[in-house]
Amino acid sequence: MEQLTDLKAILHSKRANIYYLEKCRVMQKDGRVLYLTEAQNENQYWNIPIANTTCLLLGTGTSITQAAMRMLAQAGVLVGFCGGGGTPLLMATEIEWLTPQSEYRPTEYLQGWMSFWFDDEKRLSAAKQFQQARIRFMHRVWHKDRDLQQAGFRIDDVDIDSLLKHFSAQIESAESVTELLQCEARTTKQLYKIAVNRIGYGDFTRERDAEDLANAFLNHGNYLAYGLAATTLWVLGIPHGFAVMHGKTRRGALVFDVADLIKDTLILPWAFICAKENATEQEFRQQCLQAFTDHKALEFLFDEVKNTALTGSFES
Structure with a gap:
């Protein structure tokens, strides 16, 4: 024992x-x-x-x-x-x-999640809470990461600051998860444009099946983020099907919700930086893992999921 x-x-x-x-x-x-x-x-x-x-x-x-x-x-x-x-x-x-088989798994987080998940309004509030946390994480990381700043990702630049403020306002005014997903998609698309301009990458279109380095690195880095998200949810005992953003028809949708908290902040900029430097897949993976460690990404995911689960009594 x-x-x-x-x-x-x-x-x-x-x-x-x-x-x-x-x-x-x-x-x-x-x-x-x-x-x-x-x-x-x-x-x-x-x-x-x-x-x-x-x-x-x-x-x-x-x-x-x-x-x-x-x-x-x-x-x-x-x-x-x-x-x-x-x-x-x-x-x-x-x-x-x-997954290790043990009866001694936490139950309070799943119970907290279930306390709001079946209510559409409360689930939307949880989704908004996730998106605001996503913005806060980007502010925290880009404000202090000198490597990202030297590459042009500075949180106080006018275009980035304006984009995030606009996104934050849209989050609060969104009346449905669909509307929130549309706001998120537009914001990420603008971040791609900002990254392309900062790095001088050239023409870029986000396509998951494309073979250029930036798209390949985005796919690879996103998978790493999904791994952190899945680990967080497994440890806390929350099944992947109880999503707040990505819909109830996708079995692993909550993994995507949680991974989104860190993807734009860490994966997106390094995918373009490493692609511009013609890095190998292994070099890019090591850079992502180092960024996860430097900015305590896993700890951040734990904190946000636990906070959402245990403070899930949102106002309807």
């Missing part, structure tokens, strides 16, 4: 690592979870600090032992299978999430 307590000592919102592994074997050895890679002359073992790990993504050419899964479950690590490079993730049918 002491071992189990030790493994869960670090809160998920404070954990530092998201591991993506490929072409290796994950196993348990001497009370630790390791991954084994095949070198030219000898096999090499590498330790995974599971107590400080949020989720483990297993890419192409990986296998995992039952003993390793047992230890990962004890540590509360979310394990998933994915394609090469960590994608596709969550939005594709070939993904299988293996």
Whole structure:
């Protein structure tokens, strides 16, 4: 029992690592979870600090032992299978999430979520609360991130400041989720234009199937954000189907709602910066993960979802 307590000592919102592994074997050895890679002359073992790990993504050419899964479950690590490079993730049918089975999961957040979710007006208020939090996060990050500022993403620039103020006013005046989604789409489209102008990227049209670097990096970065959102919701025990923005017909819609809190702030600018610098996919992924850590993105998602769940008695 002491071992189990030790493994869960670090809160998920404070954990530092998201591991993506490929072409290796994950196993348990001497009370630790390791991954084994095949070198030219000898096999090499590498330790995974599971107590400080949020989720483990297993890419192409990986296998995992039952003993390793047992230890990962004890540590509360979310394990998933994915394609090469960590994608596709969550939005594709070939993904299988293996969640640790435990009766001791929080119930207060789901109960709080249900206290408002069946009321259309209260659900709209929750959606507005999410969107305002999204703006606050952008203000906080772009105000202090010198790398983004040097690239031209300064929160006090006239066009950015005006866009966010207008978006904030539209959020408050929106009378339906559909109207709110339209306001959000227009704002993100304007942010794309601002990013293109700041970076000098050239012609750009947002298309998920396009092959240019900016679109590819946006897709990749968004998947990473979906991973953080899914982890947050799993730990708090809120099913992905109880969305406040993206509709009740999409099984993982709440993942998209939560991921939107950080996508425009962190993924969007770095996708264009890295595309302009002709970065590799791995370099872009490392930049995103570093940004998540620097700005405590996972902790922010936890705080906002918990706050919405526990203060869900919105005025109708």
